[in-house]
Amino acid sequence: MLTVLKANLANKIASSLELPVEAIESGLETPKNKEFGQLAFPVFRYSKDKKMPPPKLAEQWAKVISELSVEEIDSVSSVSGFVNFQIKSSVLQNSVSDHLLARPNDFAEGVIGKGQKVIVDLSSPNVAKPMSIGHLRATVIGQAVVNLCRAQGFEVTALNHLGDWGTQFGKLAWAYQNWAAEYDFDKEPFESLFALYVRFHKEAEDNPELEKAGAETFKKLEDGDEEIVKLWKWFVEVSLEKYDEQFALLNVKHDKVLGESFYNDKLAPTVELLKQKGLLVESDGAMVVEMDDEKMPPCLITKSDGASLYATRDIASAMYRHEHLNGDRMLYVVGVEQTLHFRQVFEVLKKMGFSWVEESQHISFGMYRFKNMEKMSSRKGNVIRFADVIEKAISMVKEIIEQKNPELEDKDKVAKQVGVGAIVFNDLVNDRVKNVDFDWDQVLDFEGNSGPFVQYSNVRCLSLLRKAGVSEQDSVGFKAELTSFEERELMRLLLSFDQVLFDAYQHYKPHVLSSYLLDLCRQFSSFYSKQRILDAPEDEKASRLALARAVNMVLEKGLGILNIEAPAQM
Ligand code: ARG
Numbered sequence: 001m002l003t004v005l006k007a008n009l010a011n012k013i014a015s016s017l018e019l020p021v022e023a024i025e026s027g028l029e030t031p032k033n034k035e036f037g038q039l040a041f042p043v044f045r046y047s048k049d050k051k052m053p054p055p056k057l058a059e060q061w062a063k064v065i066s067e068l069s070v071e072e073i074d075s076v077s078s079v080s081g082f083v084n085f086q087i088k089s090s091v092l093q094n095s096v097s098d099h100l101l102a103r104p105n106d107f108a109e110g111v112i113g114k115g116q117k118v119i120v121d122l123s124s125p126n127v128a129k130p131m132s133i134g135h136l137r138a139t140v141i142g143q144a145v146v147n148l149c150r151a152q153g154f155e156v157t158a159l160n161h162l163g164d165w166g167t168q169f170g171k172l173a174w175a176y177q178n179w180a181a182e183y184d185f186d187k188e189p190f191e192s193l194f195a196l197y198v199r200f201h202k203e204a205e206d207n208p209e210l211e212k213a214g215a216e217t218f219k220k221l222e223d224g225d226e227e228i229v230k231l232w233k234w235f236v237e238v239s240l241e242k243y244d245e246q247f248a249l250l251n252v253k254h255d256k257v258l259g260e261s262f263y264n265d266k267l268a269p270t271v272e273l274l275k276q277k278g279l280l281v282e283s284d285g286a287m288v289v290e291m292d293d294e295k296m297p298p299c300l301i302t303k304s305d306g307a308s309l310y311a312t313r314d315i316a317s318a319m320y321r322h323e324h325l326n327g328d329r330m331l332y333v334v335g336v337e338q339t340l341h342f343r344q345v346f347e348v349l350k351k352m353g354f355s356w357v358e359e360s361q362h363i364s365f366g367m368y369r370f371k372n373m374e375k376m377s378s379r380k381g382n383v384i385r386f387a388d389v390i391e392k393a394i395s396m397v398k399e400i401i402e403q404k405n406p407e408l409e410d411k412d413k414v415a416k417q418v419g420v421g422a423i424v425f426n427d428l429v430n431d432r433v434k435n436v437d438f439d440w441d442q443v444l445d446f447e448g449n450s451g452p453f454v455q456y457s458n459v460r461c462l463s464l465l466r467k468a469g470v471s472e473q474d475s476v477g478f479k480a481e482l483t484s485f486e487e488r489e490l491m492r493l494l495l496s497f498d499q500v501l502f503d504a505y506q507h508y509k510p511h512v513l514s515s516y517l518l519d520l521c522r523q524f525s526s527f528y529s530k531q532r533i534l535d536a537p538e539d540e541k542a543s544r545l546a547l548a549r550a551v552n553m554v555l556e557k558g559l560g561i562l563n564i565e566a567p568a569q570m
Contacts, residue, residue, distance in 0.1 A: 001099040001108070001495040005072065005087065006039065012070045017061055019046070030492075035485060036077065036084040038092070038492040044081055054081030092491040093478040093543070100494060100550050101476065107553065108498040110505070113154030119327035120146050120156055121334070123252070126163030127239040127259075128172055128193045131246060133368045134335045136386040137436075140427045140563070141365055142333035143252045144510035147561040152505050157255045157325055161317065164236050164259035167307075168197070170218020171210075173231045175200040177217075190242040193235060246387055249420060251563055256325075263316040267308045270316040271301060279351055289348050299344040314345045322356050329359040331508065336364040336433070363508050366435035394419030396444055397452075405570070414567045418452050421564040425451025428510040428562050429518075449518050451564055454555060457521035458566050460528065461552035467534055468545050476546040480539035486527040490547060493520050497554050501561070510562060517558045524551050 010024035017024070024041065031040035043061060047054045058078035065076045065083065074086040100107045122142020125131045131139075146158045175196040183192035204210040221228045236259065247253070271287070274280050280287045285304030291297065300309050321327045332342060342362035349357040370384060398415040401408055408414060426443045429450075430436060446452045470476060482488070496516070504512035533544045556566045 001095055001498050002038075002492070003499065004099070005091070005095060005495070009039070009070065009072060009085065012072075013065050013068060016064050016068055030496075031082065031084050033079075034489050034492070036079060036082075037075075037086040038488060039085040039087065041083040041085075042081060043083065047081075057081075058083050087488075089481045089483045089488060089491075092488060092495065093481065093546075095495055096491055096546070096550050097478060099498075100553060101546065104553065108151075108501055108557065110152040110498070110502055113149060113152040116328045117155045117157065117326050118149045118329045118331060119159055119321045119325055120149070121159050121161050121330070121332040122146065123243075123247070123254070124161040124163065124334070125239075125243055127169070127236050128190075128197050130190075130194060131243060131386040133384050133386060133389065136389070136423075137365050137368070137427060137432075138333050138335065139247070139250060139252055139386075140424050141363065141432050141510060143250070143563045144428055144513075144561065145331060145333060145363060145508050147563060148501065148505040148508070148510065148513070151501050151561060154329075157327070158253065159321070159325075160254040160257040160259075162236070162240070162257055162259035164232075164239075165261040165264070165313070166310075167215060167218045169232050169235065170216070170221055170228075171200045171204075171214030172197055172235060173221065173228050174210075174213050174217040176231055189238045193238060246390075249387075249390060249416075250424065251565070258317070258320075260310075260313045260317075263313045263320065266316040266320065267312055270312065270319065271308075273352065274301060274315075274348070277352055279348070289344075289351065291344060291347060294343075294347055296340065296344055296347065299348050311341060311345055311348070314341070315348055318345065318349055318357070318360065319354070322354070328356070329361075330356075331361050331363050333363045333365070336366055338362070339364055361508070363432070365432040368436045368438050370438050390420060390423055393423050393443065396440070397422065400444070400446075401570070408569060414570050417565040417567045418455060418570055421451040421455055421559070423451075424562060424564050425454065425514060429514040431511050432509060452570075454517050454521055454559060455564070455566060456570060457524055458552055458555040458559070459568065459570050461524070461548045461555070462568055464528075464533060464548045465545060465552070468541070470545055470549070476549045477542065478546050479542040480537070482540070482543050482547070484531065486523065486530050487544075487547065490520075490523050490527050490551070493523055494547075494550050494554055497558070513558055513561060517555060517562075520551065520554060520558075 006025050006028045010021045010028070014021040014024055027041050028039050029042065031037050041061075043057045044054045047057055050057055052060070055078070058081050062076045062078035062083050065073070072087055072091045074088045076086075077084045120142055122145070123131070123135055123139040125135045142158070146156050149156050172193065176193075179196060179199065180192075183195060185192045200210065200214070204214070217228060221232055240257070271280070274289065279289050280301060281290050281298070282288075283298065286300060287302040288298035288300050291299060299311055301312050301315075302308055318330060321330050334342070339362065346357050346360055346362075349360070368384070394415050397419040398411065401411055401415055422443050426438070427436065442448055443450060444452060446456055465476075482491075493516075500513055500516040504510055527547070531544060533541060533548070536544060559566045
């Protein structure tokens with residue numbers, strides 16, 4: 001959108017400045033002070049060549065460009081080494097019409113991903129354990145990354161690498177066989193499973209015999225013992241049912257669930273291949289791939305009893321993702337604490353000669369920090385649960401609605417949309433690599449940097465259109481030229497949306513989009529409070545409603561990419 005304008009402008013002024021068109025096109029940026037215009041061109045790098053101090057050069061170039069009377073430009077000015085362009089309102093408006101209003105279904109989308117497939121590993125919880133806040137992040141960030149990739153034209157497979165294998169399932173099966181009668185599995189199957197898990201680990205602290213019994217039961221599971229396999233399958237089923245409820249709450253959908261156990265029959269061939277390639281070294285009976293040169297500890301492939309490890313399964317899984325799911329690019333949305341694990345896995349794949357591993361990336365993220373609550377281990381049973389946080393958000397929003405807007409229709413539905421949106425937005429508003437300081441006041445601040453604020457801004461756009469009698473099907477268009485600073489700035493922001501989506505995609509950083517949406521909402525507020533809209537003269541009113549519609553379109557699409565719903569009223 002703005003990129004088209006930049007290209008246009010560059011074409012028209014390049015020869016007079018004796019610069020290549022591309023240099024201008026790529027040099028054009030957003031002015032530091034938005035009052036100066038919508039585009040700025042810094043001249044510093046040319047100052048030496050042209051033997052002129054930057055302010056002087058900018059002044060000269062501004063004069064040269066003014067004399068060209070380029071039809072898109074209202075005025076050109078120079079400020080301390082920058083040439084600033086005020087673009088004609090009519091040009092900005094036409095751009096908003098052509099690129100946004102006229103293309104409700106695919107505006108701002110990119111095509112660079114066409115014909116390529118991305119596999120995104122997201123959520124990936126562990127059977128019989130409640131999803132933690134870490135899994136909430138892996139789910140929320142993961143789904144946003146999925147959506148950002150899709151918006152660039154990539155085909156995406158959202159994959160749940162379910163933690164459904166390991167000695168803990170022997171322990172759980174043993175606990176079930178011995179203690180199940182003490183729990184109410186009919187009423188609370190998932191909670192009961194987790195209770196067994198916690199109890200086993202607690203009792204095993206004082207009774208090492210339990211560890212042995214658990215290991216033996218796991219051996220039975222590995223050997224295909226009918227009864228234990230049946231139990232294990234049921235553990236997985238009960239857990240998936242629970243997770244699906246929570247994914248549904250977040251509107252998250254995996255295209256595939258391939259648990260760690262899916263790779264069981266692929267592990268021996270993987271280990272064999274590692275051996276053939278001469279990468280395996282024995283170390284105290286275990287098999288490892290050494291990583292001294294990479295200054296990393298060795299990557300453990302099989303334990304001394306022959307059992308495989310988390311890394312082994314990830315190696316087999318990566319090969320499967322490339323060979324059978326046809327992934328051109330593999331992304332893993334997993335917490336920062338697994339950085340070493342992924343570096344090792346990628347390094348092993350590289351040593352195996354798989355060049356596609358260059359396209360793999362660990363999309364890591366920081367932790368939540370709740371006031372007075374440290375990160376806790378699920379073995380002890382006192383995790384902060386994903387579902388609890390969301391439920392609390394929904395009930396708090398419900399209270400706010402009861403106070404502020406008790407007449408609202410569909411209160412429960414809206415409370416859910418806003419409560420969930422608040423949690424998701426709060427997660428996505430900061431750079432994912434940073435820790436999140438979780439503060440309820442901020443999460444639910446309807447006027448702050450929050451999801452509810454963005455949703456509410458959208459509701460304001462919709463209510464403006466409704467009050468003006470414009471329905472969703474009605475087309476809107478610009479009639480009068482809107483020349484105020486607030487309006488031009490609003491248009492500049494609207495026309496930057498495609499670039500924002502691209503930037504957010506490029507670094508897999510949803511916060512680039514979230515911060516942009518906040519800027520857009522703030523600019524909309526300033527427009528809304530300074531300009532007459534419904535009681536403006538007809539043509540101006542039409543143009544302002546067109547702006548409101550464009551803002552509504554961008555907010556809805558932006559929220560959609562963050563996987564947040566946009567209620568029509570709240
Ligand atoms: N189940 C793991 C955990 O909860 C996350 C799995 C991430 N994906 C992977 N391919 N290793 O920590």
